[in-house]
């Protein structure tokens with residue numbers, strides 16, 4: 502089977518590795534990732550020298566994980582997918598990041614609102630290895646995955662080409678998809694595939710091939726953008742001593758900070774939000790203006806760490822937050838969407854990367870399982886592929902929707918509010934942390950729901966419920 506993955510971000514690279522690990526060896530599989538961007542050579546510690554005049558092109562800063570700075574937290578459920586994939590890779594991701602065992606919540610007025618463990622130990626089986634949230638530079642996670650692919654499967658696995666469009670050939674039984682792209686010299690090329698996986702992020706070309714230009718399936722800019730960067734300084738004790746990520750809320754917005762790597766690397770990672778009503782404004786804006794806006798917004802906040810970051814750190818990434826409409830399906834006839842291409846989540850969920858990792862695991866295991874089952878051994882690959890795409894959506898869509906809906910509810914907490922609402926917010930956060938049972942009653946047992954979900958169990962159940970599975974051998978090589 503010939504598989505093309507469009508996009509070598511977190512979803513695309515993880516899918517590549519899962520497919521390589523799980524696809525049955527009784528037939529040959531040829532898998533290529535097409536990625537439009539080369540990795541930037543600059544790493545975080547030298548960031549301020551990278552654009553000393555600060556007149557960087559924000560278009561470039563917001564385009565691709567390959568070059569976008571900023572950071573993220575990989576939740577225990579995402580880390581577990583990496584552990585399942587390869588313990589070596591999991592440990593490398595941990596080693597390049599910062600294991601944030603706690604989230605600390607603060608108010609802009611200086612109040613300490615509480616501390617929460619990020620561990621999944623309380624909700625997992627006794628024998629399961631413990632996972633905590635790993636704070637990482639976006640680029641660090643991306644580079645670790647990329648290096649692992651190159652070491653295991655060679656440079657050829659990832660080709661640097663920008664995919665332009667997909668065409669479906671109805672006259673061919675195999676290799677029915679044609680992928681048109683531009684190479685780095687700007688030459689047009691075409692490649693053929695049985696399966697195209699659209700892991701090309703929120704502005705997906707593959708999604709356009711499935712849904713056309715229909716406005717109702719296009720992402721909408723939320724009016725808020727994530728901004729952030731890294732400040733080269735000693736990691737403050739609140740982070741180092743508590744092994745914590747700090748989230749601070751105030752009447753005029755939100756600010757977060759953590760270590761973005763091992764403490765010794767002195768990468769104080771920070772993130773906040775920046776509001777502009779249109780994307781056009783974002784592209785025109787100078788990072789110095791963002792810094793100025795941040796220092797105005799946070800000037801009355803009683804946290805010297807934020808004061809230091811805002812006065813001294815460069816804004817290195819701006820990442821528009823998109824509202825993705827719910828799609829009626831995530832693919833058909835040999836084309837499937839995963840990760841942000843299918844469902845960009847609000848950053849408030851902290852689940853974008855982790856859900857992309859779960860997608861990659863579920864789709865790969867499912868495809869491998871279906872290919873492996875006897876009845877599909879005889880069936881043309883294309884039936885199996887289309888079956889996998891359909892069941893994939895049935896498994897993943899309800900989970901992602903629950904997370905997305907909760908994110909939308911919480912998203913408003915980062916916006917500007919008046920003094921009464923501000924103090925109400927402090928009390929509310931304090932109550933939720935002090936009395937977790939209130940949180941569970943209001944928001945459900947979020948940790949259990951996020952960290953106890955099992956890809957294999959969900960696949961098993963979906964196949965059990967599925968008509969096509971009737972009479973098929975229950976015992977499986979892959980999902981137990």
Ligand SMILES: Cc1cc2nc3c(=O)[nH]c(=O)nc-3n(C[C@H](O)[C@H](O)[C@H](O)COP(=O)(O)OP(=O)(O)OC[C@H]3O[C@@H](n4cnc5c(N)ncnc54)[C@H](O)[C@@H]3O)c2cc1C
Nearest residue numbers: 508510511512537565573574664701702727840841853854
């Ligand atoms: C402000 C902000 C904060 C966030 N914080 C968190 C967090 O704390 N925790 C978390 O888990 N998630 C977080 N996320 C979300 C997370 O970054 C994404 O969900 C995750 O990166 C999705 O991965 P992906 O591979 O689907 O998409 P992407 O990372 O966008 O990768 C898509 C890839 O496809 C490539 N590409 C695009 N078009 C083409 C084309 N035509 N041809 C070839 N290649 C192409 C791009 O260059 C890119 O490399 C945050 C997001 C934002 C915006």
